Amino acid sequence: MKLYTFPMSNNAMKVVAVIKQLGLEADSELVDLSKGKQLEPGFVKLNPNHMIPTLEDGDFVLWESNAIMQYLCSKKPGNTLYPSDARAQCDLNRWMFWQSSHLGPAVGTIQYERMIKGMLGGGPADEAVVAAALERFNRFAKVLDGHLAGREWIVGDGLSLADFSVGSCFVYAGPAGLAMDALPSVERWYAKLCALPAWAAATTPGG
Numbered sequence: 001m002k003l004y005t006f007p008m009s010n011n012a013m014k015v016v017a018v019i020k021q022l023g024l025e026a027d028s029e030l031v032d033l034s035k036g037k038q039l040e041p042g043f044v045k046l047n048p049n050h051m052i053p054t055l056e057d058g059d060f061v062l063w064e065s066n067a068i069m070q071y072l073c074s075k076k077p078g079n080t081l082y083p084s085d086a087r088a089q090c091d092l093n094r095w096m097f098w099q100s101s102h103l104g105p106a107v108g109t110i111q112y113e114r115m116i117k118g119m120l121g122g123g124p125a126d127e128a129v130v131a132a133a134l135e136r137f138n139r140f141a142k143v144l145d146g147h148l149a150g151r152e153w154i155v156g157d158g159l160s161l162a163d164f165s166v167g168s169c170f171v172y173a174g175p176a177g178l179a180m181d182a183l184p185s186v187e188r189w190y191a192k193l194c195a196l197p198a199w200a201a202a203t204t205p206g207g
């Protein structure tokens with residue numbers, strides 16, 4: 001398997017964390033987003049959205065980080081990260097869809113405005129855009145905080161893909177200026193995630 005990736009990307013980190021947690025092997029190929037390498041025709045042929053992460057497994061190409069994470073679990077039948085029971089699986093899918101539809105885009109916008117735009121020479125953050133994204137972040141993060149009160153992990157009693165998926169939104173909480181003080185249960189849960197060797201290694205750029 002080959003994973004097309006970029007070290008700073010939270011979406012790539014969650015995939016790398018699953019590879020490590022499951023003990024899978026995958027080569028990684030850098031697609032340097034800072035140099036626009038994702039726009040090169042060879043890569044666009046693999047992923048017409050020109051985005052990483054993208055996985056290549058023989059003649060099978062898969063994009064969308066959450067789908068890739070689910071596919072990786074199929075390589076280790078019986079793993080506990082992605083249960084096969086219908087209700088448990090749909091409960092988990094719900095959080096992965098929620099991450100990619102709600103929390104992820106809000107966090108992505110804040111990170112872009114406050115961290116990435118300047119690095120790419122795009123000028124200062126647009127404060128109106130940041131304010132709108134923060135409003136969405138606060139709304140959805142509050143839902144997560146309420147859900148995690150009294151729970152160890154997002155779904156059921158154990159670590160699952162939901163934790164890796166949603167956890168990716170908090171990797172840059174500090175530099176992006178996310179108000180974590182208002183989210184005590186999220187802070188407690190995220191600290192547990194960070195204590196996992198697979199997560200710690202995957203969220204260290206280049207790790």
Ligand SMILES: N[C@@H](CCC(=O)N[C@@H](CS)C(=O)NCC(=O)O)C(=O)O
Binds near residue numbers: 009011012050064
């Ligand atoms: N929904 C996608 C989002 C992927 C994504 O946003 N990738 C960014 C890096 S984090 C990217 O490759 N951007 C390059 C571009 O848009 O040209 C996923 O979960 O895989």
